[in-house]
Amino acid sequence: xxxxxxxxxxxxxxxxxxxxxxxxxxxxxxxxxxxxxxxxxxxxxxxxxxxxxxxxxxxxxxxxxxxxxxxxxxxxxxxxxxxxxxxxxxxxxxxxxxxxxxxxxxxxxxxxxxxxxxxxxxxxxxxxxxxxxxxxxxxxxxxxxxxxxxxxxxxxxxxxxxx
Amino acid sequence: xxxxxxxxxxxxxxxxxxxxxxxxxxxxxxxxxxxxxxxxxxxxxxxxxxxxxxxxxxxxxxxxxxxxxxxxxxxxxxxxxxxxxxxxxxxxxxxxxxxxxxxxxxxxxxxxxxxxxxxxxxxxxxxxxxxxxxxxxxxxxxxxxxxxxxxxxxxxxxxxxxx
DNA sequence: TAAGATTGACGGTTCAATCTTA
DNA sequence: TAAGATTGAACCGTCAATCTTA
Numbered sequence: 001x002x003x004x005x006x007x008x009x010x011x012x013x014x015x016x017x018x019x020x021x022x023x024x025x026x027x028x029x030x031x032x033x034x035x036x037x038x039x040x041x042x043x044x045x046x047x048x049x050x051x052x053x054x055x056x057x058x059x060x061x062x063x064x065x066x067x068x069x070x071x072x073x074x075x076x077x078x079x080x081x082x083x084x085x086x087x088x089x090x091x092x093x094x095x096x097x098x099x100x101x102x103x104x105x106x107x108x109x110x111x112x113x114x115x116x117x118x119x120x121x122x123x124x125x126x127x128x129x130x131x132x133x134x135x136x137x138x139x140x141x142x143x144x145x146x147x148x149x150x151x152x153x154x155x156x157x158x159x160x161x162x163x
Numbered sequence: 164x165x166x167x168x169x170x171x172x173x174x175x176x177x178x179x180x181x182x183x184x185x186x187x188x189x190x191x192x193x194x195x196x197x198x199x200x201x202x203x204x205x206x207x208x209x210x211x212x213x214x215x216x217x218x219x220x221x222x223x224x225x226x227x228x229x230x231x232x233x234x235x236x237x238x239x240x241x242x243x244x245x246x247x248x249x250x251x252x253x254x255x256x257x258x259x260x261x262x263x264x265x266x267x268x269x270x271x272x273x274x275x276x277x278x279x280x281x282x283x284x285x286x287x288x289x290x291x292x293x294x295x296x297x298x299x300x301x302x303x304x305x306x307x308x309x310x311x312x313x314x315x316x317x318x319x320x321x322x323x324x325x326x
Numbered sequence: 327t328a329a330g331a332t333t334g335a336c337g338g339t340t341c342a343a344t345c346t347t348a
Numbered sequence: 349t350a351a352g353a354t355t356g357a358a359c360c361g362t363c364a365a366t367c368t369t370a
Contacts, residue, residue, distance in 0.1 A: 008283040008290075015294050018302045021309030026189055028235065028316050035340095046360075065330060072191065077361055079332050084359080101330045101369045120171040127171075129319065131178050133311040139181045141304045146184030148296040153191050156292065198362095209338075228352060240339055242354050247337075264347045264352045329370075336362085344355070 029129060036125055041118035046081055047090060048122065051115040054091070054107040061106045063096065090114060192292060199288055204281035209244055210253060211285065214278040217254070217270040224269045226259065253277060 011019060034045045043051070053070045054060050062070075068078045082105055085091045090111040096102035107115075131139065174182060197208045206214070216233045217223050225233075231241045245268055248254045253274040259265035270278075294302065 008287050010286055011289070011294070014299070014302055014306065018306040018309070019289065019293075021306050021313065024235065025309040025312045029312065032316065038340095044360080063330090068331095072187065074362070075331065076333085076363075080361075083332085096330095099330080099370080103331070123173055124171050126174070126182065129315055130182075130312055131174070133315045134308060136177070138304055138308055139177055141301055142308060143177065143181040143184050145297060145301055145305060146181070146188040149188045149192065149293055150184065152292055152296045153195065201362095207338080226352090231353095237340070238353065239341075239355080243339075246354085259352095262348080262352080266353070327370100329368100331367085331369105333364105333366075335364095337360105338362100339360075340358085342355105342357095345353085346351100347353105348349100348351070 032129065033122065033125060037118055037122060040121055041114060043090075043114050043118050047085060048115065048118060050081065050085065051090065051107060051111055054105065054111070055115060059106075060112070061094075061104050064103050064105055067105060085111075195292065196285065196288060200281055200285060203284055204277060206253075206277050206281050210248060211278065211281060213244065213248065214253065214270060214274055217268065217274070218278060222269075223275070224257075224267050227266050227268055230268060248274075 030045070037043050037045060037048055049071055050067065053067055054062055064078065064082070065075075067073075067082075068075055071078070073081075082091060082093075086093060089108055092106045092108050094104045094106060096104055134142070193208070200206050200208060200211055212234055213230065216230055217225055227241065227245070228238075230236075230245075231238055234241070236244075245254060245256075249256060252271055255269045255271050257267045257269060259267055297305070
């Protein structure tokens with residue numbers, strides 16, 4: 001049969017198993033990590049990610065657009081999230097002297113306390129559920145996979161609204 | 164220094180790189196797949212997952228709790244989502260004769276049209292961004308990783324509200 | 327006009343409470 | 349009492365529009 005709509009190359013058995021496994025693992029893993037962070041330390045995964053970037057800077061103070069670049073988040077998401085974190089006292093805002101359009105986000109004492117409380121248990125859970133199940137070779141392969149796929153996405157059309 | 168609070172085993176360089184890569188790949192990959200499904204076929208990833216389970220059944224008709232088991236979703240999430248899908252005409256409800264507490268969810272003609280429209284492009288994107296970047300050996304390793312981590316999570320305490 | 331950032335509306339997800347039938 | 353399922357409130361993320369300053 002001749003057709004102009006070419007059939008897509010469907011996934012074969014192995015690919016299909018890998019994809020379903022990946023989706024299931026990811027959903028459950030993220031769900032558990034999020035739940036533990038929330039119940040034990042009252043922070044979400046998103047809160048945690050923001051706090052990690054802030055603590056990576058010596059002065060705990062980062063421009064909003066730089067946070068967005070580090071996290072690869074859309075700016076509206078970041079803006080909404082920072083507003084919520086500010087309301088909960090985890091971060092504070094200050095004006096940027098050199099560019100009046102911009103803003104600095106600073107980690108607060110409460111924010112620092114929150115991540116210092118959350119981090120040890122979080123990394124223990126990542127170990128328990130993830131790295132303790134993997135061989136060193138599997139860890140290397142995973143890093144390679146991530147790099148290759150990320151490289152493809154960088155060369156492919158950018159995610160619509162890059163910044 | 165002697166302390167009762169044992170230091171957590173932090174991630175080493177390789178683990179850290181693998182974990183950050185995994186998180187970044189996952190976020191961007193899911194974001195792109197979701198965006199394409201939404202803009203081209205007006206369905207979300209969640210819609211797609213539900214429709215896949217329904218079309219896997221010969222009569223396109225599944226009990227709600229069985230859908231929940233297949234998808235590993237919480238029941239309230241499933242209930243909310245099915246309500247939205249019903250409102251949009253993708254699925255329909257019918258009563259269960261053998262158990263009056265339960266309900267059947269059935270795929271509609273519009274639902275079938277939606278997934279038949281979305282699936283080819285979706286699988287092409289999964290190929291393009293993911294499997295075309297991987298060697299067969301990497302695909303095998305990924306499947307192993309997923310199975311090992313899923314096995315650990317099954318033996319670990321269940322996700323609070325299993326059903 | 328473009329860059330940095332915010333806002334409001336809307337759909338998605340979780341938690342706790344509830345409802346109905348087994 | 350427990351199983352199957354729904355509901356309402358609150359939080360999260362995306363889209364499109366907007367605001368202010370460069």
